[in-house]
Amino acid sequence: MPVHRLPDGHGVERFRKRAKTLLRHVRAEVPEALGLVAEFHPRPPRALRLSDAQLVTARMYGFASWPRLREHLATVERYSRSPHLVGPSPEEPEEFLRLACLTYGADHPGRTGETGPLAARRPWLRTANVFTMAATGSADALAAALAADPGAARAQGGPFGWEPLLYLTYARLDTPGEYVRAARLLLAHGADPNAGYLWDGLPSPFTALTGALGGGEGDQPAHPRGLELARLLLEAGADPNDGQALYNLGLGGSFSDDTVHLRLLLEFGLGRGEGGPWHARLGPALPSPRQMLRDELATAALRGGPRRARLLLAHGAEVDGLGGHPAYGGRTPRELALLNGHTEIAEILAAAGASAELDETEAFIAACMRADAGAVAGFGPEPLARALVRSPGLIGEAAGGRRPAAVRLLAGLGFDVNHLRRSTPLHTAAWNDDVETARTLVELGADPSIRDTEHDATPLGWAEHGGRHRVAAYLRDLG
Known part of the structure; x- marks a missing residue:
């Protein structure tokens, strides 16, 4: 049922x-x-x-x-914690920590850089308490503090009510610290390698491992010692079935086909086991480890990750397993690859025995997304008419997949280059820092002055907010 x-x-x-x-x-x-x-x-x-x-x-x-x-x-x-809603504090150690850490809601570029002038004026802030010691990687001071009070390794405090290990893994400071040594000290004194919180009460835990690896819908940076910290946490018992970490580096935010984090998590048991203490706490609210592998293969197919697809299949991902997120639309991985123009992944999945069932309109869309003009011409006018009704924002999907050739083909077929739902295709290209697709869109008539419906910002505004410098420079040159 x-x-x-x-x-x-x-x-x-x-x-x-x-x-x-x-x-x-x-x-x-x-x-x-x-x-x-x-x-x-x-x-x-x-x-x-x-x-x-x-x-x-x-x-x-x-x-x-x-x-x-x-x-x-x-x-x-x-x-439940809501770090993104915590306001400025008159207490300087609290304010330092508030600015030093990712909050996944207030992480505009340069915010963590505001700690530099504050720390320069108040150098004692680095060692003001066990939480600032962790955030700054002040290992010597932390060692002394933990020797005096070992229980401080699991204390909750600071502006977000976190444990020290969370301040350490979510800190993003320019000044280098002894973060790996500091993390070892905390773990040796009883810090929980599975420490985490529920962001605004959402069921997917933001763990210390999540913080170390970074990523997310704001393309938050990894910790400067992220992979070393992640391995240390996993060796100490952190569960590799970390759904939020996988989302942040997969379905959420900009996508790359990098497999380093997946290889590390698979080495420590991603896709196996019971899901660790967070699954024991939250039960059916979290996907099973097996479902996480399904989701990752679906993500690789949806967003274009052939290296990820091969790696996941080699580690037992179900070739026709359905992803649980609404973004997958109940499609098999091969269907997702075909509908998004990822021919190489579709072939990898087919060789592994994957199935796909597309109706005529979907097959037409698949041909458009792989920019196969000959195949598109062979369909005739009826599938085009249905596709225009069923998927009017198809150029936005092509732009999101960094497919300028598909954008050009779709525009020639009558799809609106300025289609606005939440944003336009040009907003998407701007967020991806994809100059080639942005230039293609503008040549085809994209209007860079259109504002999105959520933030009331132009594509240039998106690029500037996200630190997408290449496409921001291109859009500025348009005047």
């Missing part, structure tokens, strides 16, 4: 109200409510009580009982 996705950021009172609403609808004989009871109650009673409605509500979201759901929500509340 398919379960519903647990809504993000809601406490137990929200679910109590849902159970009461369900009870009320069942008593009113609303068909949808009766269907839920039939599907999710193990022994539907003749007269539903509130406890039955609570059981159905829990099972709808993958929990065996109402107490299990309440326990999960209490766990989410316990570990």
Whole structure:
């Protein structure tokens, strides 16, 4: 029986109200409510009580009982942090840490650089407390502090209520520190290698490993000693099935076919085991290790990573396994590769026995995305007409995949080069720092003055905000 996705950021009172609403609808004989009871109650009673409605509500979201759901929500509340919402502090050590660390919501370029002048004026901040010692990699001072108080290695504090290990792995400072030595000291004194928090209550934990590897929707940088710290954490017992780290370097943010982080995680057991302590805490809210491998292969197919695809297949990824994120659309990896013009990956998957079923319009779209003008011409006008209705933003997808030849072909077929949903294709090329695609779009009539619907910014604004210097220079030259 398919379960519903647990809504993000809601406490137990929200679910109590849902159970009461369900009870009320069942008593009113609303068909949808009766269907839920039939599907999710193990022994539907003749007269539903509130406890039955609570059981159905829990099972709808993958929990065996109402107490299990309440326990999960209490766990989410316990570990929830919102570092991006923490405002400036008059306490200088707190303010130093607030500016020094990635928060995944307020990480505009140059923000962590603001710590430089502050530290220059107040050099004592580096060793003000165990949290600043960790963030700055001040290993000698940290060794003395931990010798005096070993429990400080697991203390929670600072502006974000984090443990020292999190301040260390999320810090992004220009001045070098002895970060690996400092991390060893913390781990030797009992720091949890699986330390983490739930960003704004979302169920995917941002762990110390996540912080070390970086990445994400803002293309946050890795820690300057990121891979060394990641290996140290894994050797100390960090679980390699880290869904947020995988998302940050895969589906989220800009994509590269680099496999270094995947090789490291696979070496320590990615895709195997029970999922570690976070899976024990959060249960059905997190994907299984096996599902994480499916998601990674789907990401490689969707975004164009042949090296990743080969590596994942060599480590047992299911060739037709479906990714769980809505971005995959319930497609097999080979279908995703075909629909996004990634011919090499489609061939790799086909050689491994992958399947794909595309209707005529989808096959037409696949030909467009691989810029196969001959194949496109062979379809005739009807698939084009259907594609224009079904996928009006196809040029944006081609731009996001860095496919200028496909952009040119699609524009010639009548797809709108300025199609605006959340943003335009030129916004996408600007965020990718993709000058070739941006130039192609402009030559085809893309308007660089159009503003996106979320931030009210032009493509140049996106490029400047994201530090995309090459495409920013090109767009400025347009005047």
